[in-house]
Amino acid sequence: MVGKRRAWLAALLAAATYAVAGPAPAADGSYPERPVRIIVALGPGSATDSFARMLAEGLRSELKGDFIVENKAGAGGVIGGNFIAKAAPDGYTLGVLHSSVVTSATVIQPAVQYDPRTDFTYLGNTVSNPVVLLVPGASPFKKLEDLIEAAKKEPGRYNTGIIGMGSHSHFNLELLKSSSGAGLTRVPYSGGTSQILADLVGNQVDSASLIWAGLTEFIKEGKVRALAATSPLKGFPDVPTFESKGYPKVHLEVFLAVVAPPGLPKEISDKLVPAIERIVKNPRSEEMMSRLGYRVNYEPPAKAAQTIKDELEFLVPLAKQLSLTVKE
Known part of the structure; x- marks a missing residue:
């Protein structure tokens, strides 16, 4: 779909x-x-x-x-x-x-x-494109701080889908982990955005680091939630940047x-x-x-x-x- x-x-x-x-x-x-x-x-x-x-x-x-x-x-x-x-x-x-x-x-x-x-x-x-950290629409994590704190308390429990090892979505996740101390487990996908989105919407992964293009309808429909982005998102002023949350190193864009x-x-x-x-x-x-x-x-x-x-x-x-x- x-x-x-x-x-x-x-x-x-x-x-x-x-x-x-x-x-x-x-x-x-x-x-x-x-x-x-x-x-x-x-x-x-x-x-x-x-x-x-x-x-x-x-x-x-x-x-x-x-x-x-x-x-x-x-x-x-x-x-x-x-x-x-x-x-x-x-x-x-x-x-x-x-x-x-x-x-x-x-x-x-x-x-x-x-x-x-x-x-x-x-x-x-x-x-x-900006790179965005997302969670499923039904996720209990409403803010970036929620996910980070949970992943610090229980390292290894929560995972994050990325677009393959060595991608910008991967590097930004690593920068977030090193900056925040969050114990998030990376899950590399070889099939690109669509495969990760399907698993995210289906609650098969706890979060995902993805490029912004093509995500707007999923957010508008409530299927996923954006916790933070590498730069301001047009039409979504409520989504904070990583820098505004105290993580300026998370800045790589695609x-x-x-x-x-x-x-x-x-x-x-x-x-x-x-x-x-x-x-x-x-x-x-x-x-x-x-x-x-x-x-x-x-x-x-x-x-x-x-x-x-x-x-x-x-x-x-x-x-x-x-x-x-x-x-x-």
């Missing part, structure tokens, strides 16, 4: 955006001559998946070709990242990767077979990078980069992405690559400090 809802929202976004904006003039040259795969490193129904489907629809309109979303979930996104890094740099394999795949997961995951600084062609960073394998020819990137920028900055796109919890935070290729390098410089010492595995 969660996956169907997200897929429907993504399809609605894409159709409405380009019905209003109209198609761009046809790109000169022959690219793309055959279907282009857009790899998503999480499962169907995730926020990244929803954005990728909107991007695919936009690229179909912009470049007059067939762009198809393909999910390759597992290992917190590393499986998808490995696949893209090894693909042929011919423009027919692209990826929408959440920031963990190009930053935090590469720091602690031994399964990572790529260097995010050299093994991708960055086509731009697009949107960003961005979505559009990438290709290393060595992508310039003539292809010269077509893809401006098309992606137009799609992301389209006023209708911005408005509709905002409704799903996204904030447009576009960065062109060079800036996107620098952002990733800067975050890696922060995360490597952090992982060592938290005694997490660091990939040397």
Whole structure:
């Protein structure tokens, strides 16, 4: 049900955006001559998946070709990242990767077979999301302090679902634990947001650390409750930030990078980069992405690559400090 809802929202976004904006003039040259795969490193129904489907629809309109979303979930996104890094740099394999795949997961995951600084062609960073700590709607924990105090009194009793080891949802949980002393047990999921939400709504986990996109309806319907977020949530002023609760270190937010394998020819990137920028900055796109919890935070290729390098410089010492595995 969660996956169907997200897929429907993504399809609605894409159709409405380009019905209003109209198609761009046809790109000169022959690219793309055959279907282009857009790899998503999480499962169907995730926020990244929803954005990728909107991007695919936009690229179909912009470049007059067939762009198809393909999910390759597992290992917190590393499986998808490995696949893209090894693909042929011919423009027919692209990826929408959440920031963990190009930053935090590469720091602690031994399964990572790529260097995010050299093994991708960055086509731009697009949107960003707060990370939110949630509990089921029927949970006895009404405030962040309630969960923290309970987890301090009974370490190991309460668990928190995260989007795979090495994800930003994982790092923020570890930062909360180290800052508060709460004995929360992490439960990594490989299937992305939809799987965690299903278990959270079904009271199979006590809490979850998730990105904000796509959660608003679940909160409005009372199925889940947000205890705190990494930054203020539009339309939900009553949800406090971690900083306001005394935990400023819990601040990592998720961005979505559009990438290709290393060595992508310039003539292809010269077509893809401006098309992606137009799609992301389209006023209708911005408005509709905002409704799903996204904030447009576009960065062109060079800036996107620098952002990733800067975050890696922060995360490597952090992982060592938290005694997490660091990939040397």
